[in-house]
Amino acid sequence: MVRSAVLLMDLQHDFLGAEGSRMPVQPEGASAVISTANAILAKEVLPQALPILIVNQFPATDRIANFFRKGAAVAGSPGANLDRRILNVGQVKVIRKARASAFTNPELDQWLRSEGITDLYVMGVFAEGCVRSTVLDAKRRGYSVHVIAPAVASNASWKKRFALWAMRRAGANIMQSVHVQTAF
Numbered sequence: 001m002v003r004s005a006v007l008l009m010d011l012q013h014d015f016l017g018a019e020g021s022r023m024p025v026q027p028e029g030a031s032a033v034i035s036t037a038n039a040i041l042a043k044e045v046l047p048q049a050l051p052i053l054i055v056n057q058f059p060a061t062d063r064i065a066n067f068f069r070k071g072a073a074v075a076g077s078p079g080a081n082l083d084r085r086i087l088n089v090g091q092v093k094v095i096r097k098a099r100a101s102a103f104t105n106p107e108l109d110q111w112l113r114s115e116g117i118t119d120l121y122v123m124g125v126f127a128e129g130c131v132r133s134t135v136l137d138a139k140r141r142g143y144s145v146h147v148i149a150p151a152v153a154s155n156a157s158w159k160k161r162f163a164l165w166a167m168r169r170a171g172a173n174i175m176q177s178v179h180v181q182t183a184f
Contacts (some may be wrong), residue, residue: 009124014079029153
C-alpha cells in the first residue's frame with residue numbers, strides 16, 4: 001500500500017499577497033495555492049494523503065538574510081503566521097524550518113519514515129526556492145515526488161517555469177491537475 005503525504009509549503013501571510021505582505025507571489029499564483037490548499041485540507045483533493053504544513057520561521061537575529069527577504073516570515077512576526085484564508089487547519093502536522101528545504105529540519109524525514117510515507121505531493125511557494133529545494137532533497141532521500149504545478153507560485157512566471165523544469169529534470173512527476181488520486 002502506497003502511503004502519501006502532501007507538503008503545503010510556506011502558506012504564510014508574508015508570501016500570499018494579503019495586505020501588508022512583505023514578499024508576495026503573483027496574485028493568480030496565490031489564489032491557486034490558497035484554493036488548492038483549502039481543498040486538500042478539506043479532504044476534497046488527495047483525501048488519503050496526510051497533509052503537512054511546512055512553515056518558515058526565520059530568526060530575528062539573521063539580520064543580513066532578513067534584509068534580503070524584506071523581513072518576511074521572521075519568527076514571532078504577524079507575517080510568519082499562516083495566511084488567514086487557509087481554512088480547516090485543525091490537527092495538521094506542522095514542521096518549522098529556517099532554510100529553503102523542509103528537510104533541513106530532521107523532524108520531517110523522521111516523521112515521514114515513521115508513518116511509512118513513500119509518496120510526497122508538494123505545493124506552495126516559492127517555486128524556485130523552497131518548493132524546488134524540498135523536492136530535490138525528497139528525491140535524494142528516495143521519495144516518489146509529485147509536484148502540483150497549478151498550486152506552485154512565485155513572484156515571476158519565468159521563475160515558476162524554470163523551477164518546474166528543474167524539478168522534472170530531477171525526476172519529479174509534474175502534475176497538471178490537482179484531481180489526480182494516488183493508488184490505494
